[in-house]
Each structure stands twice: as structure tokens, then as C-alpha cells.
Amino acid sequence: MSKMTREMLNARRIQAKMAADAHTRTVLICAGTGCIAGGSLKIYDYLKTECEKRGISVLVNLMDDETQCAGHAINMKKSGCHGFCEMGPLLQIEPEGYLYTHVKIEDCDEIIEKTIIGGEVIERLLYTLDGVSYAKHNDIPFYRQQHRVVLENCGTTDAEDMDEYLAKDGYAAFEKALFEMTDEQICREIMDSGLRGRGGGGFPAGRKWDSVRKQPKGKKYVVCNGDEGDPGAFMDRSIMEGNPHSVIEGMLIAACAAGSDEGYIYVRAEYPLAVTRLKIAIAKAEEAGLLGDNILGTDFSFHLHVNRGAGAFVCGEGSALTASIEGKRGMPRVKPPRTVEHGLWAQPTVLNNVETFSAVPLIVRKGAAWFRSIGTENSPGTKAFALTGNVVNTGLIEVPMGTTLREVIFDIGGGIKDGKKFKAVQIGGPSGGCLTEEHLDLPMDFDSLKKLGAMIGSGGLVVMDEDTCMVEVARFFMHFTQNESCGKCVPCREGTRRMLEILERIVANEGTLEDLDLLEELSATITETALCGLGQSACKPVQSTLKYFRNEYLAHVVDKHCPHCNGRKKELQIDPTLCKGCGKCKRQCPMEAIEGQIRMPHTIDTTKCIKCGACWGSCPFGAIREE
């Protein structure tokens, strides 16, 4: 294989751009995990075969066959995640920019006839909201209010086709870093941009790189944290699946800056597609001479490996992650020494997460000033959030830092499902806290959230409506954390378990007021003395719910009755003398265990009932009783 030079890379990029411009019609089928689960790959195959049957040549790769480009060919590709997973499978048709939702195989023939050939829109496949249908992707409120920078290419390019990435100026930033900038200049640029690590704490990335750069020469590593463990977060997955080359390019630039020649991407075990796409991307980059020895004819070499996690939340912590790459138990170690001095295999290591690396090429290409023009003074740039829970539009979004919760939940998210009232939002997963009504107009950035005892974390936003029991939410997160504790330090190993026991007691209406004191005492010590970030933030959900929803704890402890959940897990029955047969409970029941004619007393089938208490909270007449 002949060595790729800078000139050759540029020539290939120009060709790719020409090919991209030449395509008049492009069909993008979302091949993110969500849409694949909805059958998007079958739709892709069907469309492809059917088009070919009708004599339309289908180009799968951008540079498939240049001679055909001008004719009737269409470019059909599997794109990364569009973010609007709720509406999947999604299909986007260019140049018109139509976005079809909930596409089924049965719709395909019509799509080919009307839209692909005729350029005509099919109304019933469009997204509708409040009676308005939106033909174009960019008009949909969910997208209109977003500012997609890092995720921009996710829904529009084929992750497995490197030429598409090149056509969008891919690897141009790396080229600039490699040929036109010194290591110091790269670090300076990243520092000037104010880019802060997107994985949790928000440590300035440029300072981290510079620390590694200043370490004595020798083996250094660049490690990408793709162990997105927060339940309720999936932006890193979407980037790895939808735009893997941006991660690779970001890591290459970091390697140039820090003087490293080897890197690892550590991906959660639950993301097999991300692993596949990354491996394909790495293979293509290696083939193109962008990874390996003497990259683009220079002395710079960089070898990149993918490690699969094996299901341990704590491996998102830096020293645990490096231990895991070394084949050990992923247990955090005491710091200092910090990872920049003593990281993977005790060598200086740059460790950032996927979203952070993915932002790097944009910063290098467009400049620090451009990045600073987005977001807030101390938290520049955009942030991806995974919006989930009781919200109308769930999915992956990207907004400038400093956007308020209200904009995110109500404008982009479309408000609370089923017309319910907003109660709280859990931000930052099990390590974050909950925010309430009073915080809706607060700009979200690293520092403002930290002040409130919450944190951006990796960016999971779980919205909870008025029916949610916040004590149960706290119990849920504590259950998660104690299960994921690595078992090393006493406060986390034993403390989170004891916290859980107390919370379980309270949820079951068996707690006492002293238990609330115990929770506070334990929270304080665990927060003050736990060894790593997981333990130090383990009590945030409890602390914040105790602060904002103490009355719900009191309902469990003093009243022994929570309006939102059936804590005691006793059998439930409907009092026929009180039941008016309104049917509210029947609609709430997740098990379809309630039967009854309208305006007639309803009954609960105790064999189906799981005693979740959903009916209890919904009954306006107090007809549901414990046996």
C-alpha cells in the first residue's frame, strides 16, 4: 500500500466533495440503535431492492462509481442517529429535506413512487404536533430550537463511509494541527476555546492536554471514555455510532498536542453497534494512512485500539477506566497522582470523553473564537442532552450551554406527556441531583448547576411528572449506585447499601423521622469521605430530594401514605361504594388489571396486579384501598 500524503488526502477530499455535490437525491435511513430496533435496516434493504427493480441505480457509498453520478442515480445511505428516536424509524429525503416518521415496509412503495421519483411529499408520514404537520426536518420544533454542532453529521452521513466524513471537511482539522501548528499551539487553541470535559466534572480539556504535553518525553496515551454509564444518557453512543471519525480525529489532534502515539477508546459493553462502527472507521482510517506509523508522511504515528467494557458503571471514572483497559478490576485509585501524570500503565494520559473529542476538530478548524461565540462565558460551546422520561419528545438534543431547562423541556421536548404537570428533572444521572419548577429558567452550564448541588454529568435529563414519587426516585438511584459501587472504600461500599435499606424502609411506609436524620448524616459522610467521584456524588439524588421534596418523605414517614405510590405493597381493592366508574384507574394501570364498565364500580384482578399503586394516585374518589 502506498503511503498517503497530504496532497493525496486533499485530492480525495475534493473528489468526495464533488461526488457529494453531484448527488441530486439522497435518501437517509436512520441506522441508530433505536431505529434499527424499529426495523430501519429492513426498510433500507427493501427500498434499495425496489429502486433497483425500477431501474434507479442506487449508490451506497459516496464514491461508488463516479461515472454514474450525473444520471438517475440516487444516494441511499444508513445514517447515524437523528436524535428523534421516539418517532423512529426515521427517513429523510434530500434535497427537499422531508422527514418521514414511523416508517413501515408497507409505506416504501409509495415513498419510491411519490417522493423519490416524484419529489412529492406524503402527508401522513410527516411529523404532526397539535394538528400542524411539518414537512421539513428543520421546521420541526424539536429540531428548530436546537443548535446541532457536534451532532450535526450524526443524522446526515453514513458512519461507515469515510468519504462522507471527508466531504464535510473531515480530517482537515487534524491536517492543520499536524502540519501548521505546534503542540503548544494546539493546546493553546483548545485552552482559548474554553472547551470543558463533557463527561462530568467539566475540567478544561486544554489544560489537561497541556499537562500531559509538559510531562517528560516518553510513552503517553490518549484515552477516550466511551463508557457512558449513566442510565438515561446516550449521546456518546450516538456520536460513536453516527460520526465515529470525529472521535478519531479529535483523538489524533490530542495525540499531536500531547506527544502520544497510542490510544484507546473504551466503549460500554451495551453498545455493540458503536464498537462495530468504530472498528470500521479505524480500519478505514488506517487504510487511508490516517492512523498507523508515519501518518501522512510525517514522523507522527498513532495507533488506536477499541476496548469493550464489561458492565461496570464505575469504569466511567478515569482511574477505574484505565485499570479496566489494563485487564483489572475497574476500581478507582487514590489521586493524586492525577491521570495526566500517572494514567494508563502509569504513563501520562489524556483522558476525555466522546463528546469532548468530537468537538475538537470543529474548534481547530473553525477557531477558538467561533466556539466561544456559542454558549456562556465559562461554559462555551454546545452540550448534547438525552431527553427522556415523561416528556412528549424524547430523544437526543444539542443546545448551546446556558440554555434554560424550560426551553429544553417545553420548547424542544414539547412539554410533559399526557398533559400532566412538571414536577422535577433529574440531571446528570445517579450522580446528579433533581431540579424543580423553581429552576426551570436557570441557564444550564457547569457552574450554575454545581452551585445547586446538581451537575451536567454526561447530560442525561430525565423528566418526571406530577405522579412521580420522589422518594421512590431517590431509592431507585441509590439502588443503582450501591449495585455499581466497586467495593473499595467503606463509605461507598457499606454506606450506599445502608442508605438503600433506609430508603426502602421509608418507601414501604415503615420509616421513622430518625431515618431522615440518618439519611442526612450518612449522606454527609459519604460525600465527604468517599474515594472517587461515584461515591462522592452518590447521595446527590437523596440530598436534593430531601431538600426539595421533604414533604414526600414525610408523607411516607408520618402519614404512612404516599399519594404517588403504594409503598406498602399490600393488595389493592376498589371500594364499590366509593367507585364512580370514571375509568381513570383503568387507564393508569400498567398491567391492565382493572376491569369495569364506565359508570359502574371497577374491580382489580389481583392475579395481574403488581401493586404499583398507579391506580391509587389516580382515583379522585379515594375508592382504592389497601387490604
Place this chain on the structure above:
Amino acid sequence: MVTLTIDRKTVTVPEGTTILEAARSINQEIPTLCYLKGVNEIGACRICIVEVEGYERLVPSCDNVVSEGMVVYTNSPRVREARRVNLRLLLSQHDTKCTQCTRSGNCTLQDLCNDYNLLGDHYIKDLRPTPDDFSTPVVRLENRCIKCMRCIQICDKVQDMNIWDLIGTGSRTTVGVAGHRTLAESDCTFCGQCVTHCPVGGLQEHDDTGKVFDALADPNKITVVQVAPAVRAAWAEHYRLDPKFATAERMVTGLKHMGFDYVFDTNFTADLTIMEEGSEFVERFAHKERYAWPMFTSCCPGWVRFVKGQMPKYTANLSSAKSPQQMFGAVAKSYFAEKLGVDPHRIFVVSIMPCTSKKSEAALPTMNDVCGDPDVDVVLTTREMVRMFRGEQVNPATLPETPFDSPLGTGTGAAVIFGATGGVMDAALRSAYYLVTGSNPDADAFTNVRGMDGWKEATFSIPGAGDVRVAVASGLGNTRRLMNAIDAGEVEYDFVEIMACPGGCAGGGGQPIHDGKEMAESRGDVLWGLDKNAAIRFSHENPDVLALYSEFLKAPLSSKAHHLLHTDHEGWKMPNQK
């Protein structure tokens, strides 16, 4: 140098000093639990936390180094409260039946809980229903373990055996050898270093004191006890007696008080071992081509288990001589039984050892050469003997001295140093020199093999035999390094002494426990001192050993000696040997 303030006192310490060490340098104690200097510095227990001005959180003092101008409070209300909570959390998974624990009164957790005045229960008791396994000399008690990981680290870093590790995560985290194996099925050498480094009673020796009490009470049994060299340097530590006062002879009085019919000294058979092993070496050295080299000592059962389990091809290199403990049992039930004119089945041999592995050695199927019964019936550790003393209300401070009984109670200076690393080699060389040249060397001619270095080597010239290249290692981590070097052909020796425990038997796994303190060196010094002042310092001059040969065994390596004093190391298997 760095200057900081600890509890309003100014202190200047070298750069890189931990807060803990800095505080201790001005006699401000900070409590620790998991910390073991140089071995376990993982900051897991969160007891040694202190408050540092300007730090949001409390800081573990064991692994944070001082910085200029730092202001530290070691006992602020915040610190005290956090320590109390963390101690209570530990107690939630700790079986607090202190009255039923061998470590009561010598337990760091118990001390701390008392110090911090933790009264009452606060959290749910979360004990595991798993039954404990009492089938091995080393016993792990699940519900006493505080998961400090010292055992794991000692076994990994010092002994390089990697027997223990964590199992599971979260509050289910525990320590074990792997779920599908028991300790008995593992490669464990039973060195007991995990036991002596456990801060609580999570690991202990298998308690055999009951069997001894029963034997003492049985009128048909003639109870004979032997005491290993290293025991005399440590036995009275519990009573905080000066080693100069706490002589072996005072211990003899205590054992007599308990009712042993005969109190003998393993030193006697240590001298006998030198006669056999020394003769074996001289024989092998004279016919080099017939044997595998180097020749290894075989008196440490932890080491023998190491060879067989880890590098079985070197089993043939072990001296075939039994250990002094086993020689004693064989001699007691043959020669001594004959002298008494009794049936050897009536003789009940107890040994007091600084060792846990000796329990497994006595139980080997190959160690019953006299009458079919085990040559040694029960092995007690030093700690168990002290527990028996306590139970019998023996107060060593008030005891007079009594000499060991005759004839198996006579030992030389060369025997008593068996208890310190290098001692066996030193003693063997003294007699080998004599066996080859017919005259004694200077008893202090072989000092190069003494001392606390983990791997020592020296070459001695014996006129008529040539240069003898020797090596001495203690601690199994050092042993593995040495063995790998031999295996790789990087080093060549003629005679190698190995002791599984760092510092030799003085630091043995059956010795009294002092949390955070290594005692091997000071106890070894006591033994070297005894040798220095001994009237006889050569094994081949032990009059009772010479009498044993002339009356019974005839000569070293005779067929009778072979039958009783030598063993086939291939006669039993380690669990991993197919």
C-alpha cells in the same frame, strides 16, 4: 523541606511525606485501619481522614502528601463525625461478637470503636449466611472481614502467591480464593502472612488448643511438647515482658504448669537436621554429577508447598531430610518411647511453632513413620500456646526458670538460629566445614548470610571441598525471584536456604500479632544473641544428638536415619498436581 501546620503546631518535613507521617513525626497519632506501610496504601477505610483548610472534602492522610503552608486538623468535629460514621458502617457488616474472637484485645477495629465511644446499633446488621471453612490451617471468617485488602496485598506484593482476591462488587464485595475453589484446593502455602497482617479477626489459625487440653487430661497419654526456636523470641510479647526476662526456661515452667509430661526443645532436632542435611549436602557435593543442583533446605513447609505447587520440577532438589518438627516427632515416638519403655501410641507429641503451615506438614500422609500414628499429633502456633497460658492463668511474670527436659531438650547455638533467616545455612555451613575438614570453623565465619535482606548470596571456601556458592531467601516473593533466576540460568548456587516468611520463622505466620509492626528483625536479634552466648555453637557437638547416634541411629544417613528422619517429597501432592 515543606512546612505545614498540623493541629496548630508547625512542622517541617521532607517533600513527599504523607500527612500521616508528618503528624506522627510530632507525635500526633492519626488512627488507621487498612493502611500498611509500603504494602497497602490504597486509602480504602477512610478512617485516617483529616480536614485540610481549603479542601472541600476530607482527605485521607495515609496517601496524601504534604504541601507548603497546608493547614491540617486531625481531630476536628467534622473529622470525628466522619470517622464515627465510617466505623459504624464497618460494624454493619462485622460480626461484633468480640468475646468469641481470638483477636479481642488485639484488634484495631475494636480499639477504634472503643476509642470513638460507639455505643448501640445504628444500621441494619448485614451479615452473610455463608458457613466458614475450618478445614485448613488458615481459616477465614467471612463476617469478621472488613475488606481492607491487606491479606490480598501481602499475598500479592510480599509473597507473590496471589491466593486471595476480591470477589464481587458493592456491599457484596468479599475476599476469597475463587468461587469454585476452597482454600484447601488452592495453591496456598499456609504461610499465614495474611493472618498476621489482618487488622481484625478475619483470618486466624485453625484453633487446636482443645485437642491439647484433651490429651493433657487423658491419663493414658504421655504428653510431650517441643518448642521451636523462634517461639522463645516472641512468646511473652503478649505480657509485654522484656525478652531478656522472658527466657525459654520461663516458658518451660509455664508448659510444665499446664501439665505436659515432658517439655523438649525443637533445637535438639534442629541440630539433628544439620547432621542429616549437612551430611547429605557433603555427600551430594562430593558426587555432584548424581544430583540436581542447587540443593534446597526443606525445613520450611511453606517453602516445600511452594516448590511442589509452583515449580514442581525442583522437588528433587529439596533435601530429603525432614524438618526439625517432624524429626522430633519421629525420634520421640521411637528412641524416646524405647527409652521410656512405652508403646509409641501412648506418646502424644505437641509442637509449638511460629508457623501455620506446620499444621499442614504434620498432617501429611508421609509423616507417620514410627507407628502409623502421625509423628506429630498436634501443632499449635505461638499464639495458641499463649491462649492456653491465659486459660490456665499462667502468669509468666511470676514464673521461675526451669531447664528443658532431657534428652530431647538439648540444643546448640547453631540450632536456635534456625528461627532467623540465614540461620539454617549458617548452622549447616558450620557443620559441613567440620564434616569435610575435621575441624571447626570460626562460628561467626558465615555472617554474610545473616540479616534482613530478602535475597542474600555468598561464596565460602571449604578446604578440601572447594568453593560453596550459597544463597538465602526469605519471603515467597523473593523466593520466586530467586527461583526464576535459577530457572533462567542467571544464577548458580550449590546450597540454598529458603524461608517462606519474610525474616524467617521469627516473622512467622503463627507468631503474635502487632498491627502495623514487623517484628522479625528484633526477634531474630534475640536468637542471634542466644547463639552468640551459647556454650556450644556447633550442631555436631550436641552431646545428646551424638548419644542418639551412638545409641540408636548409628550414623547420619544410616538406614534407620533414612527411615525415620528423611522423607519422600513426592509422596504427596499439592491440589494442582495431577
Place this chain on the structure above:
Amino acid sequence: MSNGISMERVDQIIDSYGSKRHHLIAIMQDIQAEYKYLSPEVLERIAEKLHIGVAKVYSVATFYENFSLEAKGKYIIKVCDGTACHVRKSQPIYNAIREYLNLEGKQKTSANGLFTLETVACLGACGLAPVVTINDQVHSKMTPESMIDLLKQLEKEDAANE
């Protein structure tokens, strides 16, 4: 071997990683991908070939949630209990499966050896909550009823293949 694990294949996998210690996790993942669990013999063999204590191997295997030390069913059902799925009622689905498969106490695998039921912290498909995977294939927006239908269908398919 009676448990269907070929030690030659295990050796091949270990060798494909150059018997390097730091590949321990990847080696166990590959072996588990083929046999769905790690038997004691497999753990012993890995320890032997990587020259590490078996306690270390076992320790790592019990640290990571994904490793199973027990044999598993043909279909591995994972019910997501991440926040989003939990809020959208994944627990009833889990309960329905347990009931359908007659799983009692700590039992995870159905008596006929066909199904193993597990929960998983978060599959990252929160937009599709509640989510269940069967042999890593994602099924979105499940209900207890659709779940049971799916199980019945798999049983039928399996019976047809026999």
C-alpha cells in the same frame, strides 16, 4: 466436555490475544460470546495460560456485570431498568416474564433451559423505553402483553427448529 465447552477453542481464543494479561477482559468476553458463560474450567485455563492467579481471574469475572459464571438459556432476555425505562414501567414487564417462565427466588433460567432473564442498567435506547433485548436484539416500547407474545413466538420457533 459435558458442558459443551471445547478447551481447544478456549485455548485458541486465549492465543489469539497473545496470552497477554491485559487482554483478560476481552478474552473472557470472547469466550462468553461463544458459550454464554464462563465455567470453572475456563477460568482455571485462563489463569494458567496468562500466568495469573485464578483468584485474580475470578475477581475480574465477578467485578463486571456482564460475565456470567452460570450456564445460560438459549435466549438471553435483558430487561432494561435504566431511569427512562423504569419511569416508563419496565418493572411490570420483568414481573410478567418471571411469572410466565415460572422463575422462583434467585432462579434466572427457565426450567427448560430456553430463557435466561436478566436486567441491565441502561441500554442507551432511552428514547424507545421500555426496552428489552433478546440475544442483543433490541425490542422497543414493550408492554407485558407484547413481551409474552414474543416469548410464545420464540418458543414456537424453537419447537419448529427442533
